[in-house]
Every structure is written in C-alpha cells, then in structure tokens.
Amino acid sequence: MAESSGGPKKLLWVMIILVLLSSAGAAAAIYMVMDQRDDNPGEAAEETAERQPPVFLTIEPFTVNLADDRQGTRLLYAGITLRVEDEETRDLLEQHMPQLRSRLLTILSGQEAGSLTSSQGKQQLASNIKARLSEPFDEDQPPLRLSEVLFTEFIVQ
Template sequence: MAESSGGSKKLLWIMIILVLLSSAGAAAAIYMVLDDRDDAPEDAEEQVAEPQPPVFLTIEPFTVNLADDQYGSRLLYAGITLRVEDEATRELLEEHMPQVRSRLLTVLSGQKAGDLTSSEGKQQLARTINERLSQPFDENQPPLELREVLFTEFIVQ
C-alpha cells in the first residue's frame, strides 16, 4: 500500500505541473494575441500618416469668345490649374497639351456669360472640364484621373 500512495503522490505532482504548464502556455498565447492587436492600429496610423503632396498642372490662361446671349458678344479670361492623381498623369497631360488646350477651348467657348457668373455655374463648368479631360487622348490610354479643376483667374466681360 505504501507503494500505491507514493505513486499517487507522483501522479498528483505530475498533474499539478501539467496544469501549471498549460496555464502558462495559455497565458503566453493570450498575451501574444493581445500584443498583435495593439500593433495593428499603429501600423494603420503610420500608413495614413504618410500623405502624398498634391500634384498640380498649371495651364496658361485662355481668352475666348463666349456663346452669344442677350447682351451680345462676351469674353471669358480664365486661368486653370488641374490637380491630378500623380506625376505620370501630369506628364501625360503635358505631352498632350495641344489636345488639352483644344478641348478646353471647345468647352469654354460653348458657355454663356450668364451661366458663368454664379458659383454653381463655375462648379458645373469645372465638372464639365473634368469629364472632358478625363477622356483618353489615344485608343490605348486608360481614362485619366483628375482630382480637381481649379480656376486661378476668371473674368467674364
């Protein structure tokens, strides 16, 4: 009987050690999971914290005759700057500048003076210019990503 009580003491100690080891393993696993969660937002913040500088393309000002309205022939003097997605888009637009200017002249000369005097009219003109310039210049070119059309000078006379 003495041997059996000694064997049960050993078994009890082995069981206690196994429980302690498994508890320590579980605690380590929980710590690792919680530590990974704490690191994830920092990585996301670092990615968001790297803003890219805006890329602009300034186009020389235009003077165009506007479509006739009740006041007769009117002129528009407009300076336009385009905010584009990246340097590659800016370079592509610079390469196709004659086509860019032609499209802008076509859009601007089709406007009426009365429409351009309100801020809503200017916003609509900016949307129209954005749509027109976003169309590809060549068959193999994907549509351009223009972020914003900015008027730097705008006089209706």
C-alpha cells in the same frame, strides 16, 4: 458580550486585499491602453506613407469669346489648374497639352456669360471640363486620374 476573533486584523487584511486587487486592475487597464497605443503608430505610419502631396498641373490662362447673348460679344479670361492623382497622369496631360487646350477652348467658348456668373454655373463648367478631359487622347492611353478642376483666375467681361 461575545468576543470577536481578530476583528481589526480581519478588517486590515480585507483592506490590504482590496488595495492589491484595485492596483492589479489599474495595472491591467494601463497595460491594455499602452498596448493599443503600440498598435496605432503602425497604422498611422501606413496612412501617412499612403498620403502623398497633391499633384497639380497649371494651364496657361485662356481668353475666349463666349457664346452670343443679348448683351453682345462677351469675353472670358480663365486660369485653370488641374489636380491629378499621380505624376503619370500629369506627365500624360503635359504630353498632350495642345489637345488639352483645344478641348478647353471648345468647352469655354460654348458657354454663355450669364451662366458663368453664378457659383453653380462655375461648378457645372468644372464638372463638364473634368468629364471632357477624362476622355482618352489616344486609343492605347491608360485612364486619366483627374481629381478636380480649379479656377485660379476667372473674369467674365
């Protein structure tokens, strides 16, 4: 039989080298994961800094006569809250509240009771209100940043 030169010693050295290489690979992977985590907090902080609480403008509820239909005179009692993008838009709407309420009364009184009882009718009304209120009140007014029209009370009688 032929004698092998250092068989068990070679195997031991190969095992040690493999353990060291795998440890180095694991350390590199951990470093890369930790390095990515360090980059994300800055981005997350920027995102949270950009997020601001929503700005709402609550309008006193309306009671209006609806357009005549087959059932005679019908009433709508509606509470509306506007979600706006910033305080500047909110302040501008508050300054023009009489004009805003007049526009809302015009829109609401032109509705028919039958169209307002469905959710699709309410969504259409909300989009009509948003479009009408987005129109400028004055010639030199900055554009209004109106996000959403919310119905907080809605009764058709």
